[in-house]
Amino acid sequence: MPVSSDPLIWIAAFYTIAATSYAFRDNILFKFSENTYIGAAAGHAIVMGIKNIRDYGWAHIMKGEMIYWVVFVLGVMLYFRFHRQYYWLYRYPIAFLVGNGVGISIRAAIHSDFIKQIIETAKPLTGATAFDTFNNIIIFIGVITALSHFIFTYEGMHKGTLGWMPKVGRWMILLALGASFGNTIMTRFGQYQGRILFLLRDWLGIVA
Amino acid sequence: MAILTEGRLVPLVAFILAWIATYLAIQLGKQGKIRIRRIPGLDAIEEVVGRAVEMGRPVFDIIGMGSFTSIYATQTVAGLSILSYVATLCARLGAKLYAPQADVGVMPVAIELVRDAYRSEGKLEELDVDEQLPYLSGTQFAWAGGIIGMAARMKPAGNIMIGPFWAESMMFAESFNRAGSMQVGGTARMYQIPFFAAVCDYVLIGEEIFAAGAYVSGDPLQIGSIASQDWYKLVALILGIIGALLATANVPVIQNLLSM
């Protein structure tokens, strides 16, 4: 395959190299690509915002649902944030967004993060095989001790007979964090490999 | 027709109790009835400042790029509480503090807290806000670049990073390490904790930063909400232990009860 003759690929290749260059040294090409990125991202956000306002707001007004004018007023009020005197008007729509965002996530969090996790913990420790039992016990100790590590206002948890629990908890947490760290390494390389493929395949045509 | 959605009884009860617990714990906190544990991470912070005094080099305290309006606001608040504590230590012991800023909304609060700390130690004249709490940039890589430059120039003795952090933490940790700084890191952003744990001399894991912030600030609101969370964690712990033991003895009563 020959080197690409598509200007799009050439521009993209330039930006790929420019964005990488920062890892080696701060330089003007990186700054150029960074500013391109910030501008493009903000522009893209506006385009998507207007499209959504048309499809999810204006469409309702066209159907005669006049109450949707309220949300347009609220939407405009967001931009009073930059006004010297009437900045507080933006608090109305923000309050709506925060109330909705908070309500919609915490109502289920108590189920998914708390009750379901206790149910999962309150299972028999014995398994089908000796190895399963061993695993169940490790998991059980992990859950209990990790939880105890994050209890801060009950002194008895960290001193005396129970004092071993948070200590073991910290070790268990660090072991688990190690797995996360190992995976983070994979994330970054897995991501960059995609750019290498782009440069060698789509741009230079060296590999198929 | 049933009023409650099916299978949601236990979550609802837990939810309402959480509501009550939060309110109650904050009231108890206001009355000073809740004591919070001093976590070892604070000793590490003191060590950093002490080391800086010995070496005659500055201390950095980075609170991250968080703002008061994002969902990471509580982490920023914890970072600010620690900043105030570090500023007090620096003023008292005579170490020079640098705390570069990235958010225009948070910056005035940070300046005020540091000023108060220096004032209460009677060292206000030693503080130069423009030099020590400069605004670098609100853009991730520009902000990271600015701090990397400062670290390379000043060779700080210590670096304390507590607050919400993103990918830039990796750049900070590397540059301060190269500058020979002792580092204490802490964040509740789960994806960045492993990295702090790997490179810092001491790490505050997740909610430890809230506990540390509440401890040093003595703010009843923060202490109270930590207490209410503790009650829930205790419940989870106890139900987990009892439930597992009962289930092992073939009595899965806790499981059945919670599935209601």
Next chain:
Amino acid sequence: MSAWEKLTALPREIVLGLVLIAMILPTLKPLGLPLMVGTMAKDWYDTVDALPSGSVVLFDIGFGSGGYPSLGPATIAALHQMFEKDLKIILMATALEGSMMYPLIMNKVKPEENYGAVYGEDYVFLGYIAGGQTAMAGVLGDLHAIVSTEYTGKPIDQIPLLKGVEGAEDISLVAYITTSGDTSEGWVYQAYSAYGKDVVGGMLSMMTTSMKPYYDSGQLKGLLDGVKGAADMEFLTRHPGDAIKSSDVLSFSQTLVLIFIIVGNISYWGVKTSEKEGR
């Protein structure tokens, strides 16, 4: 400088140059090492495989350019399986750039060519919907009350596939692939917790550990662990793509990182012990 210190004295440019070489070499000459499939990806595959043909799947493209290199291949492989199974797929995007990923992905999947699928009857793309969890709850609650047009602006009452889909009760499976922790938790909250739907999720590897408790407690039926999960899916669906290609890159680059860590630590402890002896 002692011999121990010299071990870690290579200049930055050389170290990074080595890393670049470790990524370029295997791209030029792949090794084609065998792949061992993880249980989390296998569970995703089996969950989809167990659906009867004609079942409706809601599929969220929850990533943009930042996640494209590793999550793009995962999405492509996952969609291959779904089209092959003749499932009806409603795609949407909770990520701002998700709608820009859609054409890139579909150019690789080619549902019309490969599976004779018809847009509007077998699959449809709703485009980006703002609001994160609000959008999820909206689509699952009452799809027709919230969405009025699909991606290109065609009214949804002209889309045959959506005629029979009112909300969560008509959807058999919710699948998402994302770079965002909030999106990942959000689908568990809004689809599993609120409607008891089966959910499968794919995410960056660095998020996997945080989401694992949901998988363990059955709230996620399957989980794709970043580029590794993507490679597993490509292998399972027999559509080898960029993720399997990247396996070789991982072999080289991560081995190099392991060597760095080992050399670095030898140097560190060497310096420490020699300092002690010197005292």
Next chain:
Amino acid sequence: MDARRDIPLVITFLVGVIAVMDYYTTFSAVKETFTVIKNWGVVLNAFALGLGAVNLFRVHGRRISERKRSDWPFSAWLLLMLVIFVLVGLGTGQFDASDQYQWIYNALYLPIGATMYASLCFYMSYGAYKILRARNLDSFLLFVTAIFVVLGNTPLFPALFPPFFHIREWIFKAVVGGAYRGIRIGVGIGAVVLGIRTLIGMETGYLGRR
């Protein structure tokens, strides 16, 4: 009642409580109200997408007009990019679905977005060489699992010695499965308590300056 502070707090409370009731109760009035709230939430979130751009115009507009900093041409370039994206997006009337828009996205946005964070792998590697040290018990424990996970993640090692893969699977099953469940419970409860504090008006950071 202060229109600047109290009314927003009331709005937050009401909207939040309706969201919660929608989940727990079967009242049809609540369900219908919440459907409207969800739709409004989507539209308002869409409106909020322009806030960042307004901020950029303020900051960079000032830099361009003052020309005090030597890097003001970058600011001009940034705003030019912003305007180009908006013009191409709106000009075709098809927003993100037009070929022209996809072209500028694939040329100017995607390569940088895909590379910027990926290039952190270089920091990671250099960090591995220079600073990842088992300097104390904490980091030692972290490295033990990290190294085994990397060994399992790297196709080369399981190909040579399959148990590496099974060790990795076991670490995820037992070690991660345990500790992270504890962490998840803590994080979940933390979010619930913070949410409740927000709804009852004890957490007002989102209101901005006083």
